Structures are given as C-alpha cells and as structure tokens.
Amino acid sequence: MNLGKINKNIFLVLFLSFVLSACATQTAKKVDSQMQGDVYTGTDTVEYLADGVPDRVFFATNESVLTTASRETLRKQASWLRKNSEITVVLEGHADERGTREYNLALGERRANAAKDYLMTYGISSSRISVISYGKERPVDSGSNPLAWSKNRRSVTVKAN
C-alpha cells in the first residue's frame, strides 16, 4: 500500500465522520426539543380538557414518577376540576411497546394512580376519579422509535360524564 492511498483513505474516513456527526447532532437536537431525558415534553398528541388545561402527563421508561411539568399539568387539572365539581374523570394509564404485556398492564395502573394521588392531594375527591390501565394496548403513536415510545408512556385524564 502506498502512502498516497493511505492519505486518501484517511481523508475519506475524516470526511465520512464529519458527515455522520453532522447528522447525529441534527437528529439529537430535534429529539431534544421534544424529550427531556426520555420523558416527552412536546405537544404533538396533547389535547385540552379546557383552555390551558392539558389532558395528559408523560413518564420515563419503566417509571411512574411525576416530573415537574407533569405536576404542573395536574395542578391545572385539579383547579379545573374544583371549578367544575359535577365532572368526574377516568385516568387512563399507558405503557410503551417495549415491555411484556402483563407487566405493562401493572405499570399503566401504577402511572394512572400516581396522577390520581396527585389530584387527590390537590383536593379532588377519589370518588370523582376512576382509573384504568391499557398497558401497551392503545399507543397514540405507532412508531417504533424512542420519540414515539415517549408519547405512549402516559396517563390521560378523560371526562367521564
């Protein structure tokens, strides 16, 4: 192998790695804008119970801990529920597709209950809240990628009456 060819190869490698890293930063940025850690922070799938009251909160993989943003959303829901005392709600807990079906049913139930507990600490009676888990059965995004999965790990508050 002569020196010229080696140089050419090095150049090629450098060039390729430049192109690749450029791609990587671009996609990373795009994802970053909608995820923090692996918790979804975008608004793509979010619906509103009333003006300024988002209907859902999102979770990290395998987690049921409420993030700061989730707690803020739930406080808005609690205040809306206090103002509309005739309304009852169902909290629907969901998991992404990257888990076994039965464990995901339990995880969805745990997530919906985390949201329920928080609403209760803000004065909403448990009699107005019921909980159902769908596990991984009802994804909102059919994608097989981290962003889609982050949208599917959720608890959605749905008006029941």
Added chain:
Amino acid sequence: MRNKKLLFIILLIAFPFKSLALIEVDITRGNLSPLPLAVSSLASNKKDKENLEKKLEIKDLGLEISLIVENNLKKSGLFNPLNKDAFLQKPDIAHLKPRFEDWALIKAQALITGKVNFIDDKLRVEFRLWDVLAGKEMLALAFTTVPKNWRRVGHIISDKVYERLTGEKGYFDTRVIYVAEEGPKTQRVKKLAIMDQDGFNTKYLTLGNELVLTPRFNPTNQMVTYLSYFKNLPRVYLLDIETGIQEVVGDFPGMTFAPRFSPDGKKIIMSFAMDGNSDIYTMNLENRIVERITNHPSIDTSPSYSPDGKYIAFNSDRSGYQQIYVMKSNGKNVKRISFGKGLYGTPVWSPRGDLIAFTKLHKGKFYIGVMRTDGKGERLLTENFYQEAPSWSPNGRVLIFYRETKTNSKGEGFSAKLWSIDLTGYNERLVETETDASDPSWSSLLSN
C-alpha cells in the same frame, strides 16, 4: 367429557416389546439430520372411498390423513418425510407386507402404512409403523371415530409415531388458543381464537367488541381463562369453549389480570391491581375462596405454578426492575432467580418441571430463553426486535410465542405473528394463522 368428542376404540393388532426398539430419535439435541421416513397414503377400497367422499367432500381421505402425519413430523424437525413420487410400492400392498428393499432403496428408515374404512357411518383407520432396515413392524393401531374427526386421527397417528420413535409423548393432537388481531396498531381489534396446533379449524370465540388478552388453557379440561375489557372493566374471565359460557372470576374492586390455572385445574392464579400496586392472588373455582399470595408494594405479576403445584414462579420489580422470582405456593420463601444482565419477565414453568421459560429484554433486544428453576443454566433460544409470552408444548419440547415487527419511519408495517422453537434453540418456525396473532397458549394432549 374429553372423550365425548372422539369416541375411539384402540385395537392392538400387534405391540412389539420396547426392548426391541431399533430406530431411535434423540430429541435432546438440535437434530441436524432428521430421520428419513416414508408416509404411504392410507389405502381404502373403491366403495369406502366413494362413500367417504360423499360424506366429507374429500376425494382421497387416506391421502389427506397421510399428509397431516407428514406435515406434523416434518415440522417437528426430527423427521424428513420423503416425497411420495419416489415410492415404489402401492399403499394397500405395502400395508399388508412391505417390500423392505424397495423402501430401503429410497433411503427410508421408517415406513408408515395404513388403511381407511367407512363402516356403519363410522370412520375406521388403522396404521402400522415399520422399521425398514430391520424389516420389522414397530407399532400397529386402529381407531374408530365419527368421520368429521378425521384430522384428529392424523394427529393421533403422528403422536403415536413420535412417541414410538423418540420415547416421549407427542404434541400433535393439541390446540392453541390465541388472540387474533386486526386493524391499525393504535386501534387493534382483538378476538379470542382457537385452532388445531397445525393451524387448521380456526374458530373465533369472541366478536372483537371488547379488548381481550392472555388466554390460557386449563391443563385438565376445555376451560380457558383470559383478560377481558368487557364494559371497560379489565377483569379475569372464565370461558368454557365447549358451551361458550363465560363468567367473570371474582368480584374484585379493581383490575385483575395475568391469569393462569393451577396444574390440577382447580384454581386460578392472577394479579389484582389496586391503588398502583399489583399483587398475586388465587381463587378456588369450586368454593370461590380468594387467597392473597404476595403482599409487597412492588408490581407482582405473571404467576405460573410448577407442575406439582408446590411452587410459583412470578415477575416482580421489587429489586427496582422486572426480575423472576420463585416462592412456595403459600407465598413463603420468596427467592429471586434471574441475575443475568437485563430485565426478565413472563416466567412459565415447563410441564416437565425442570425449566422455566422467560422473556428477557437486554440492550433493546427481546429474547426467549430458559433457565433451571434455581435460575442457573440460562440459555437464550432466540433474539428479535420484540417477542414475548412463551407457552410450552405439553411434552415440554417446544415453545410457542409471539413476535411483533418494528414499524418504519411512518409508523407502518406493524405485524404480530406466532412462532415456535425447539427447546434446543433449533427449528424456529412461523406458525401460520388466518390473521395477525399474539398471546398463544398450548393445550394439553386431547387424547392419550
């Protein structure tokens, strides 16, 4: 009850002693050179053939039954049925007395011959298994049944041949219950479905109006337990597949899920979730007494009894993540057994009692594997983007499970299919179903 469907009389024409066993197939290892054997068409006289055709609208029933046997034996991965075009001897003559040289010439080591008769509206089928090299009969049996059970006759012959040649019970006269799936990934419509193990005779047991998941057979009868979202209340149900009668199991104030029968069929073990915590409970089906088995703030689910009923394997995240645990059937002596890298779920105790099959998630891949009941000797059988929920064949030699595909960037291309694989890790096969399918559960042998 079981025998009601298939009333048959077994006539022992000849039954050679086991000690004379000549051909033997070792099923404990991946079999890379399956035993070549010839399945001759089952012979019948002209009149019987015509009458059977009138009755069943099948032109050559003897041929069709032989094809069922061929297909079963081939799919087991242990046998290589030879092409019928190469056969030199006619079915009726071969059944009386094979010319072994002719069969040896085409390299058959075993030969199956048979005869089909139609007598008094009953189907009578006899068959013989021959050792070609030794020139001896190994097995001869006859069955009488109602004609519409003809496929089962093919499966029973397959089981008898498998048992005679491997020394272990077969798994062909069995059924699989599963969840049939249709529609887009975000709005799947799911129905309970049941089919023969070879994919024939599919029947749908629910209409798809409500979500249904995780059906499991009672190992002792034709009952099934499953999860239904009827009226949006996810609860464990019991279904009699003979009568179609279903009932909710237990009046729990929350979701019940992950049901399975105890080995004696008298109890259902399941998870009950309330206030964000899932624990394991049993219900005695005779007196409806409910017992709590675990009491832990973690998720405890996917329980599965050992075949002697003394132990329960289950899935818990009490260590922080999903792992497999074993405890006594009263909930005492809880021990974690999975210590490999990654997450572990869906433990299912082998009917032989020595192994636990599981699903493992590690570095974004899903595996079906087996480990000994103390967690040692882990063996991963297959790796894929997504697969889970293994269920054992009744002889503990094959696992059936489901696999889902990755969607493309537009979220298209989703499918769910049933697959089977041998305990050896060889012989992975797609199990054909009319629709997409998931959550398979293998029945016990329907006849013995």
